[in-house]
Amino acid sequence: MDLHVRYEGDDDPKKCTARKLARFDMTELHRSARATPFGVVLNPHADTALSPADAEYANLVALDCSWETAGRATFEMPGEHRALPFLVAANPVNYGKPFQLNTAEAFAGALCILGEREHAEEVLSKFTWGHTFFELNEEPLRRYSECETSADVVEIQQEYLDAGEEE
Numbered sequence: 001m002d003l004h005v006r007y008e009g010d011d012d013p014k015k016c017t018a019r020k021l022a023r024f025d026m027t028e029l030h031r032s033a034r035a036t037p038f039g040v041v042l043n044p045h046a047d048t049a050l051s052p053a054d055a056e057y058a059n060l061v062a063l064d065c066s067w068e069t070a071g072r073a074t075f076e077m078p079g080e081h082r083a084l085p086f087l088v089a090a091n092p093v094n095y096g097k098p099f100q101l102n103t104a105e106a107f108a109g110a111l112c113i114l115g116e117r118e119h120a121e122e123v124l125s126k127f128t129w130g131h132t133f134f135e136l137n138e139e140p141l142r143r144y145s146e147c148e149t150s151a152d153v154v155e156i157q158q159e160y161l162d163a164g165e166e167e
Contacts, residue, residue, distance in 0.1 A: 001060050001116055003027040003107055003123070006036045006077055008065035015093060017104035017127065018064035024126055027107070029064075033077045036061055041079040042106050044099065049153040050082035052145060055114040064103045084109055085144055085157040090133035098164070105133050112141040113153070 005018040007029040013019060021027040030036040039059025040050065061079055086098055087109045094100035101109060104123055108130075111120035124130030134141070140160060147153045 001055075001111065001114065001119065002037075002039075002058060004037055004039065004059055004061045005029050005103060006033060006061060006063045007031060008063070015102075016064065017091075017102045018062070020126060021104060021107075021123065026123060026126070036077050036079075038078045039080070040110070041077050041081045042084060042110055043081040044083055046081040046083040048080075048082055049085050049150045049157065050110055050113050051147050051150045051153045052113060052115055053149055054080065054082055055116075060107065060110055060114075062103050062106050082150075085113075085140070085153050086160045087140060088136045090129050090136050091127075092129060095129075096136075104130075108133060109137065109141065113144045115145060117145075 003021070003026060005027050007018060018027060018029060022029050037059045039061045040054050040057045041061045057080065061077060084101070084106060087101060089095060089097050089100045089102070089105060091102045091105060104127060108120040108124045111123065124133055143156050144153050147156065
């Protein structure tokens with residue numbers, strides 16, 4: 001699966017995981033929606049959760065922007081928009097926060113769900129904290145990857161959300 005980033009360029013370049021992945025030729029940065037190829041678009045506002053059923057697409061697309069911009073981002077890109085289910089960030093900026101993944105973590109989580117664990121590990125191997133993402137999310141990633149449909153993923157996600165409310 002090819003990785004593509006709709007790149008806004010409004011975050012700290014020193015902390016930008018998309019730029020780092022591009023330097024290693026692991027993703028391609030696109031400055032406009034028109035230049036971004038069709039594929040599965042990782043969109044936190046999507047109505048459908050990413051599931052193994054989405055593995056048929058050749059491209060995985062993420063929007064790279066600051067978290068301040070993400071709240072008002074329009075995600076007007078061609079493709080099948082999917083939301084990542086509950087996962088916890090391992091990056092130093094948002095460590096331990098659910099749903100606060102950076103671009104590299106989003107790609108890795110999506111790749112695991114889509115059955116491409118080795119590709120996910122390759123992506124996060126470029127970051128000192130990369131292995132921590134897999135440690136923090138080992139069980140949910142395994143369970144999501146064993147699902148068949150988006151509805152199955154949402155059902156498992158709900159278990160994690162309910163468990164968090166009980167704490």
